[in-house]
Amino acid sequence: MQRTSMGTIVSASAALVGAAALAVAGCSPSGPAAAPPPALPTLDAAVASQGTQASSTPVDPADVEELWAPVAAAATAGGYTAWGTVVDAQTGQVLLDAEASTPHTPASTTKTLTAFTALAHLDPTTTLTTSALLGADSQTLYLDSEGDLLLGIGASETTEVSGRAGLQTLANDTAAILAQRGVTSVTLDWRGTLFEGASHLSSWDAQEVGAYEGEVGPMAIDAGRTYEGANDFYSDSPARVAQVFAQALGAAGISATLGEAGEPPAGAATLATVSSATMGEQLRWMLAHSDNTLADQYCRFAARAAGAPATYEGATSTVASTLSAAGVPTEGLFLEDCSGLSSNDRISANTLVGVLKASYSGQGTSADTMRLLPWAGLVGTLSKRMTEEPAVGNVQAKTGALAEVSSLSGSVITRGGRVLLVSIGHDRVTAGALATRGRLDAFEEGLAGLN
Template structure:
């Protein structure tokens, strides 16, 4: 399939597992696998996560005049979701758009906004890449003032504890930073320092009140000048340090001590004027970090990058300011924002509402090579059966390596938005979901979404 200049498309799969296990992973859209920003898991010619055009996987290559699926075909494919919703007492909704013409091919309950869950992150990526240089990097550095050193950061939440490496999610390692710092200090005859951690990155640190009410606050780490693995207490964990800044400072101090530097902790604060930078490490590019966020549905990175976009555009770097920036950005770039109502940029709040046509419009722009942002957003979505939250979904032959999509899941919500090619090579956009599922049982409904996307791929 061709999208303007490159292939792309998406998917997700599904199976019902214990609902109790679901909610632990729900706001992460299932347990993400280990993934580095430069190398993806490699079934056949798997794509990499570096900033390159999307590769050709299992995408059917059709002619430019290939026929789109008919509304009857799509209605029949969606019928099991409708029947299950009626029987189970929940809502099913769908919008399918021809990626070439922009025409709506099918819609069901798509005349109003719905709770999106993590497909919100498509809007977040679009907003961030509209305001930030995708090729820029976040620097974590050490400044020295006599025997005081200051650990400063621009917001890299994907630091590693070891050395700089493409195998580190964010590329930058604290061990490398410590070695370079120790080398500089020792060259000046300094072997004992007082380490000062950085202050908060944003003045307003208040989170949406609804998170606590909905018991989802624990699924996002601290927005901060730096963190290791987004502040997780251990790899793949859904538990986060309350103070990731202190955690990074403690790990950095350990690395310095291993290099022969005695370390005491001083008062947290910025480096004074006149302090000299003596060491630094750089993150993966902004584009790669946003791709990582989409692949793994990382809530912390999503809200952090939305804050960055707000600050860069002159807005308030807060949750409210970030949402305002997102809404303004979409509106200014021709994306419909009817009924859009968000409390965050991660999709954590079940009070969030997005109309299907808002998501469909962004994905449609992704097929227009003249658009500066949307093609990159679509290109950065995970591939079905290959990466991130789609690694174990949409694995049937016709859809795996064909579809690209963002997954969404909350206790009462399952959603999926992306692109897929039919067997004739015709590109199709889908925005689909199920909400208001009783007894927090949305996880068990994902199969209906996956089956629908698979059916489109087979048309």
């Protein structure tokens, strides 16, 4: 029952695995090599089939408690909190309850709530359009976008997901049409805003984590980073996109003078467009690379689709209402953002595992949440963790990391073929949570080894 062969997993994740090996936990995408965007595979039979589950070996809660004992002991000795829960996916039996109902700082495991909410309100097959519009005067060009934060230009930019939505393609197509019309020079304006309210939380800066998220808004290259893999972002991502687009137009023979952010010019007509990767593919990217900016971007998309204000407050309230509607427990839930970047966020293990349960047993697109999570030893922020059997390819989880927090939320396939839903973490590790992460990994590895 256990996945000892990597064939199915690798074929389902091949496009993303190649791009993910150098991912940095918390925010950083990786690798410049272009690749087709990954498809959204269904779960393989070991996870998706309840019938197969019926022939697997149930897990004894005493075995889980024994595996948890050293995690709890280390937390007591270190003066920090170890929390978590383990649930049998088939029966719903709780195999571990370690402060599971108490809200804790979740870090980026928050993104599982974000993905679940986005998939509940958005069509994962939808793409985002970026367009070049020409004013009636034939002198003003306007760069418009519906919110693509993974725009790329050339092989030096992140193109694994944005692919066919590259600015270079848009620039070349636009320049060709302008040349046909005899236009050789334009003033380039652009869309500067997309949502209501602030695009950055002041509490992040107070917590000294503000450098780990870019600007939510109409468009960005590589989610707004100043260079590939950076934890440093342009203060005005749309303006940066316009600057790069103007340079690309120049290389294609059209002189473009930068104007300003604003509304489309009067009588504007669309010259050329490019489409992003699908929303489902971008959500996979967000989870695999723990991209904070995309997380808050898609939370605002979901809020807008749900009829709520497209603000941080509207987005987080949409998460809470979506979970409640799905029957996920939300006692003690408090969110300032949808990325988990704020240390003021609070989520209980019961809420985290409740999202996994709703995804595992649910219908519709929200059920894709678990399918999008990274695989241990293979994908994204888990690509260099739990790289040996029995965990590699049998643990699928969203990671979380802040200075005093380490967390994991996802599923484990045991050696006996049982699917366990697991949400665990360390909180208030004043000496630094990174050093304690291995204990959480060891617990997951122990679960994977249970017969």
